[in-house]
Amino acid sequence: MLDRELNQWASSGVEGHFDTENAWYTYHERMREPLGKLIGGKTHEVAALNSLTVNLNLLLTTFYRPTKRRYKILVEEHLFASDYYAIEQQVKLHGLSAKECIEFIPWPKENKGFSLEIIKHTIDKLGESLALILLPGVQYINGQCFPIQAIVESGHNVGALVGFDLAHAIGNVDMKLHEWQVDFACWCSYKYLNSGPGGPGGIFVHENHLSKDLPQMAGWWGNDPDERFTMEKAFIPVSNADRFQMSNPSILALAAHEAALAEFDKTTIRDLRKEAKRLTNLALKGFENLDIHVITPIEWNRRGNQLSIELNNAMEVHKALREEGIVCDLRDKNILRLAFCPMYNKPEEIALLLERLENLMK
Secondary structure, three states: OHHHHHHHHHHHHHHHHHOOOOOHHHHHHHHHHHHHHHHOOOHHHEEEOOOHHHHHHHHHHHHOOOOOOOOEEEEEOOOOHHHHHHHHHHHHHOOOOHHHHEEEEOOOHHHOOOOHHHHHHHHHHHHHHEEEEEEEOEOOOOOEEOOHHHHHHHHHHOOOEEEEEOOOOOOOOOOOOOOOOOOEEEEOOOOOOOOOOOOOOEEEEOHHHHOOOOOOOOOHHHEOOOOOOOOOOOOOEOOOHHHHOOOOOOHHHHHHHHHHHHHHOOOOHHHHHHHHHHHHHHHHHHHHHOOOEEOOOOOHHHEOOEEEEEOOOHHHHHHHHHHOOOOOEEEOOOEEEEEOOOOOOOHHHHHHHHHHHHHHHO
């Protein structure tokens, strides 16, 4: 697919935007259907564009509109740093104090999962002061799946908008964002979506909002495509999630993204989840035999493909595993994150991992 686009550029130059068989002008539209399937959204509610934090800032500009009465944002205590930077600066752009506006759900004891009861209690406690809830679909440190539907219902009950960072959720767990009435979401594509480092991010915006006159950042690729080249001095947003596009996308990056998403058309999230359960259960049994502390919730409906383990010598173990070609991720100096990807990981690889861990622990 990359060769196809390079050849198009070599032979057509700028005219590649309007090639009858492979127009770059509408290339981004090819991502709508596969992305919609992965997150449970309608095709007009999704768009592939930018990168995760850029998209988060665009969405916060639209959906965080604080008032004197309703101005707080609720996040979890160990949210990804880039998300916090975006939220903090958005608060400051409104001339407000991050200390007064940003509220945290406390990190659970023993690194175990957040309880729905505590999340709901925090939402109810903030009540009418709560403008926005932004939580992960899957928490990046402990691998917990957040109960998205229940959180949305709780947030909407107090009048707040609810959004999610799906970086570790998309391509990993089953979601129904449209049905669950999620207001907005964003994600990257270089984890479970396999589109490569810095690959195109994506957004979901519920159709409830798309017909509104939204305050938003604007660029010509979010303008009505029929009016895009008239160069009129008026922004006419297209009536779907594409309205949040700023500039024409990188076609080479989208080509890699298209190729990666095509792999998901060969299977279903349901089948991938079934295999993920088999793989992660094999790993959990092995960790139990080795007396390794797992901080990811054990219940299947509360986790995805990631298992996080806590080791006193995690840095040394991480380095030793890497030297043997086993790639995992180190967090907080004593936590190893292991992602068992059902699309390409095999039980034999888990057996090898457990064997290496046992030898290292000896």
